[in-house]
Amino acid sequence: MSIFDGIFRGYAVLIAAFVVLAETEWEFIIKFWRPLCHKDEHTALLQFKQSFIVDKSTCFEPSDLPKTTSWKEEGAEDCCSWDGVECDEKSGHVIGVDLSSSCLYGSINSTSTLFHLSQLQMLNLAFNDFNYSRIPSALGHLSRLTHLNLSYSFLYGQVPSEILQLSNLVLLDLSRNADFSAEIELLKLDKPDVSSLVHNLTKLEHLRLSYVDINSEVPAFLGNLSSLTSLTLKYCGLYGKFPKAVFSLPNLQILKFDGNQRLSGFLHEFHSGCPLKVFSLSQMEFRGQIPPSLQNMTQLNRLDLGDNRLTGQLPSWFANFTQLAMLDISSNFLTGAVPPSFSRLRNLEFFSLAINELSGTVDIDMFLGMKYLASLQLQYNKLTVLTRSAHNASIPKLEILGLDFCYVFIFPDFLRYQHSLINLGLRGNHLSGQVPSWLWNTSMATVESIDISHNNLIGFDQSQLVIPGVSLRFLDLSFNMLKGTLPIPPPSIIMYDIPNNELSGQVSPSFCNLPSLQLACFHNV
Numbered sequence: 001m002s003i004f005d006g007i008f009r010g011y012a013v014l015i016a017a018f019v020v021l022a023e024t025e026w027e028f029i030i031k032f033w034r035p036l037c038h039k040d041e042h043t044a045l046l047q048f049k050q051s052f053i054v055d056k057s058t059c060f061e062p063s064d065l066p067k068t069t070s071w072k073e074e075g076a077e078d079c080c081s082w083d084g085v086e087c088d089e090k091s092g093h094v095i096g097v098d099l100s101s102s103c104l105y106g107s108i109n110s111t112s113t114l115f116h117l118s119q120l121q122m123l124n125l126a127f128n129d130f131n132y133s134r135i136p137s138a139l140g141h142l143s144r145l146t147h148l149n150l151s152y153s154f155l156y157g158q159v160p161s162e163i164l165q166l167s168n169l170v171l172l173d174l175s176r177n178a179d180f181s182a183e184i185e186l187l188k189l190d191k192p193d194v195s196s197l198v199h200n201l202t203k204l205e206h207l208r209l210s211y212v213d214i215n216s217e218v219p220a221f222l223g224n225l226s227s228l229t230s231l232t233l234k235y236c237g238l239y240g241k242f243p244k245a246v247f248s249l250p251n252l253q254i255l256k257f258d259g260n261q262r263l264s265g266f267l268h269e270f271h272s273g274c275p276l277k278v279f280s281l282s283q284m285e286f287r288g289q290i291p292p293s294l295q296n297m298t299q300l301n302r303l304d305l306g307d308n309r310l311t312g313q314l315p316s317w318f319a320n321f322t323q324l325a326m327l328d329i330s331s332n333f334l335t336g337a338v339p340p341s342f343s344r345l346r347n348l349e350f351f352s353l354a355i356n357e358l359s360g361t362v363d364i365d366m367f368l369g370m371k372y373l374a375s376l377q378l379q380y381n382k383l384t385v386l387t388r389s390a391h392n393a394s395i396p397k398l399e400i401l402g403l404d405f406c407y408v409f410i411f412p413d414f415l416r417y418q419h420s421l422i423n424l425g426l427r428g429n430h431l432s433g434q435v436p437s438w439l440w441n442t443s444m445a446t447v448e449s450i451d452i453s454h455n456n457l458i459g460f461d462q463s464q465l466v467i468p469g470v471s472l473r474f475l476d477l478s479f480n481m482l483k484g485t486l487p488i489p490p491p492s493i494i495m496y497d498i499p500n501n502e503l504s505g506q507v508s509p510s511f512c513n514l515p516s517l518q519l520a521c522f523h524n525v
């Protein structure tokens, strides 16, 4: 029966009903037209709700609204109309439960009435607090599940083998079940291991297991899951060789393996028309050069290869990734120049080449057309960064500027026009003369950290010795030739570093009134 037939038949019955039927029969017709929820499922949902504490204090975020508020015994009999509940239009059975971010707090086990919902296809319990419960093995009863999302919900222990029975799963998210304050993963994939998981769940399109303790090699079979569109396994303790077949998955758009520090590999085998948009492999052991086949990733939006062991030069064809919002290749062993053609990357928000062995000259002008750029980091290379021509540039609106050890000779004038800086690094340059008094006025409302240590600065404008910032927490003036009176930082200061200067005279009593100051180094003062 097509949908059209169904609607037509429905109308026909309704018209007949309108003409001849009594009130009780009316109810029957409407029920037939769009069935109400089944009594036993109604009860199961209510009992599931009642097994948790739900109130403001158990919410993750103040903005979380518990969906179960609309789940009531009286006055709302049709559970299909409750928030977070989805029913099959024809049978009226509950097929979806989405209680993500619903302030549920309490334990869950296999006796939970949730597992009576045998028709369930979609279950999302992310962002709740299940009080270090194990994932109940009764999950295996929900054989129709296609979507299972248990991320960030304080589940603990070995993932039960019954999960292997859920062979219809298209989405599995067990990520971020971790105690981030203690830096420990809570969930473990050991028996069953990740290899059995991917061998049995072959319909997966989305797999997220970040912060699950997997501690094994990456199963090569992952490269055979051709339906995969997103694969996120960050900080899983994976080791061994990265299976290169994964790079050739035909539909893969998101690939994230960051933080698997014992996982090594080479970048290669990217096919043409590669649909990858997010490619994130930071804090790993990738070696070798950036291969030309990477050019095939024309859809790329985020590329994070930071903290690996990549060598060779930055290819100029990177400039063709015009969709890029994030490019991070910091902390590698790259050599050679920064191609000026990178100025074409106009959608960049985050750009870091910090801590490499790059050399040559970079004109800061090349970044001035990037109106979304918030983070520009070139520090700790062998680069010479020219800032003279930027003048009064107020675009981009930078938050992080890292120009430490960049052979900068004068305070970049454009900083005067930057009003959103949080972090300013000019350590280890050749700045000389007085610290310009406008520096303290730069981004007064936002700046948290200024490092102008290891330069040849000689002192301060004596007319501006009170730093007006309201959020400045770290100020490093050490290793200069500063003379005269020290400027007084704002009350927000935590660390004020000034050793190895030629300051003299008394330390101002105002320092004693700084409430947060933990460390001020006054050696050689």
Ligand SMILES: *[C@@H]1O[C@H](CO)[C@@H](O)[C@H](O)[C@H]1NC(C)=O
Pocket (backbone or CB within 6 Å): 053, 105, 106, 107, 131
């Ligand atoms: C949470 O777990 C602890 C320890 O197992 C238990 O004592 C406590 O009753 C549980 N709290 C809730 C709300 O289930």
Ligand SMILES: *[C@@H]1O[C@H](CO)[C@@H](O)[C@H](O)[C@H]1NC(C)=O
Pocket (backbone or CB within 6 Å): 100, 101, 124, 126, 127, 149, 151, 171, 172, 173, 206, 208
């Ligand atoms: C799981 O649910 C959370 C909360 O709704 C959501 O942020 C996350 O993207 C979901 N995971 C997947 C893989 O869609």
Ligand SMILES: *[C@@H]1O[C@H](CO)[C@@H](O)[C@H](O)[C@H]1NC(C)=O
Pocket (backbone or CB within 6 Å): 161, 162, 164, 165, 167, 200
């Ligand atoms: C793996 O999936 C198949 C169906 O695809 C099922 O018959 C088998 O029992 C599953 N394995 C386990 C260990 O559950």
Ligand SMILES: *[C@@H]1O[C@H](CO)[C@@H](O)[C@H](O)[C@H]1NC(C)=O
Pocket (backbone or CB within 6 Å): 220, 221, 224
């Ligand atoms: C992946 O599939 C191919 C055939 O498509 C097969 O030859 C290969 O053995 C499979 N790989 C694994 C690890 O099972």
Ligand SMILES: *[C@@H]1O[C@H](CO)[C@@H](O)[C@H](O)[C@H]1NC(C)=O
Pocket (backbone or CB within 6 Å): 316, 317, 318, 320
């Ligand atoms: C960038 O793409 C253009 C076509 O859009 C192509 O002609 C050019 O060769 C590419 N540049 C590099 C360096 O690959």
Ligand SMILES: *[C@@H]1O[C@H](CO)[C@@H](O)[C@H](O)[C@H]1NC(C)=O
Pocket (backbone or CB within 6 Å): 390, 391, 392
């Ligand atoms: C400063 O910016 C204005 C426009 O905002 C521009 O007209 C002027 O030429 C700039 N001055 C310098 C010295 O770059």
Ligand SMILES: *[C@@H]1O[C@H](CO)[C@@H](O)[C@H](O)[C@H]1NC(C)=O
Pocket (backbone or CB within 6 Å): 437, 438, 441, 468
């Ligand atoms: C810095 O700002 C203060 C207060 O807004 C102002 O009085 C002072 O003239 C400014 N100094 C410079 C050098 O711009």
